[in-house]
Amino acid sequence: MSPHCRPSRWRRPSSRSPSRPAGNWSCCRSARSGRAFAVPPLTLAAAAAGADGAILDVHIDPSSALCDADQALTVEEFKSTMVDLERILAVLGRHVARHGPHA
Structure with missing residues (x-):
């Protein structure tokens, strides 16, 4: 078993940056000529896999x-991603932590 796949003795919080694995796919460009289209599904996949943050x-x-x-996501894309994220986390018995002045 790879040391990267071995379960640790202590659960440590993990965060992911979904835009990095999205890569720069020249054949699948979004309207903004980037990879923002891949960020929401990768964010949801990371949460479903157990990531604690994005x-x-x-x-x-x-x-x-x-x-x-x-x-970069637009504000509307971000809001939509957060709604989907809250639904996925609810199924997993988890929730979105609220921090800051608008929590």
Whole structure:
């Protein structure tokens, strides 16, 4: 068994950045010429696999973002992803932690 697949003795929180494994697929470009289309399903898959967090890029206008424009979600895409995430986590008996002033 690979040491990377071996269960640890202690459960450690894990976070994932779903935009990284999305890669830059030149044959499957979204309307913004990037890979943002792959971020929501990869986020949901990571949560279903047990990830405790996700790092997502969100921008009001991703095409004008100075950094990571090709993987940034719009605010509406982010809201939709969060609704789907809450549904998946509910099935797994987990929930989305709320932090910050709007928690």
